[in-house]
Amino acid sequence: MIRLVAACLVGLTGAAQAESDALPFALGGDFSLTDQSGMARTQADPEGLPQLLFFGYANCQEICSATLPLMADVADILAGGDLDLRLVMITVDPARDTVADIGPPLARIHPGFIGLTGTEAELQIAYDAFGVDREELFVDPEHGPVFAHGSMLYLLDGAGAVQTLLPPILPAGQIARIVQGYVGPAG
Amino acid sequence: MRHNRVFAAFLALSSPFLLAAPAFAEGQRVQLRGEIIDTWCYFSGVMGGPEAVVGSAHHTCALWCSAGGIPVGLLAEDGTVYMVLQIEDSDESAGGDTQMRLASHVVSVDGMHYERDGLNYLVVSEVVQDDDIQVLSHDDFGVVPPFAVPEDAP
Numbered sequence: 358m359i360r361l362v363a364a365c366l367v368g369l370t371g372a373a374q375a376e377s378d379a380l381p382f383a384l385g386g387d388f389s390l391t392d393q394s395g396m397a398r399t400q401a402d403p404e405g406l407p408q409l410l411f412f413g414y415a416n417c418q419e420i421c422s423a424t425l426p427l428m429a430d431v432a433d434i435l436a437g438g439d440l441d442l443r444l445v446m447i448t449v450d451p452a453r454d455t456v457a458d459i460g461p462p463l464a465r466i467h468p469g470f471i472g473l474t475g476t477e478a479e480l481q482i483a484y485d486a487f488g489v490d491r492e493e494l495f496v497d498p499e500h501g502p503v504f505a506h507g508s509m510l511y512l513l514d515g516a517g518a519v520q521t522l523l524p525p526i527l528p529a530g531q532i533a534r535i536v537q538g539y540v541g542p543a544g
Numbered sequence: 545m546r547h548n549r550v551f552a553a554f555l556a557l558s559s560p561f562l563l564a565a566p567a568f569a570e571g572q573r574v575q576l577r578g579e580i581i582d583t584w585c586y587f588s589g590v591m592g593g594p595e596a597v598v599g600s601a602h603h604t605c606a607l608w609c610s611a612g613g614i615p616v617g618l619l620a621e622d623g624t625v626y627m628v629l630q631i632e633d634s635d636e637s638a639g640g641d642t643q644m645r646l647a648s649h650v651v652s653v654d655g656m657h658y659e660r661d662g663l664n665y666l667v668v669s670e671v672v673q674d675d676d677i678q679v680l681s682h683d684d685f686g687v688v689p690p691f692a693v694p695e696d697a698p
Contacts, residue, residue, distance in 0.1 A: 526587045
């Protein structure tokens, strides 16, 4: 049943359509942040790999995010076809997602995950580029602030240009097919 | 406190989502009628089948999810789901007053339809008619999920 429902959303065109549509959204731009190793990192991937970007936070104890594992599943599916996809999360909680702290939770989800943090001003540039709003919903007395934040996944090319955006409610296989439609056949 | 814990439970199951509100290029004007749904529960199946996560049975959960940033969708009469990026002046996909007020409601809308990667996106220019909740699914399913209503709720 879920597959039938998904078909209603996704339609029959899938990845093939990705190449024919002009991007209808003004998204993306330059940013400069710091990764979990303390190295500066911009919107461009140092190795020129395609990137799947999400805005979220790694150190939340209450929320079992569905999107970060979904991203990992997408990367694993594509890796099975010899297509490397860089997973990147830009934090919306820099107070807890510090350089020292952002990496380990992400590494538990996928070893190649890149976590980016920075100053409020540095991060705001990235939020503005992608139209991301963040809001502290409440403070869990045991685990701290809980945030609502941008939910879209963004596919960036190796230079950091936005290729498309994807709602994180799609199955991993469907996202992988769409990504593959942009970055080309595996192998 | 209790509400916070229930809310956290929803978030744990649903993840906190707020859709960005990007600028748009071309689209196609459409008039649609359908239910404003909670897309995460509808597509994930974690709370039950599609019939159980629409209408009155899922209204409370839909409110929790929208408040937590889960993007809303429009389930059109032909079964197509449109990811709603904006409703009138509320440039949010979830959690705004308009999105909360319309949760589970059947509405007629005028808006712009965008298609990309085979996905359907909708910017609602105007809610032409709001028919409130029309799908009385609680008759068959009760409250879905049952813990959507806190035990200590009045």
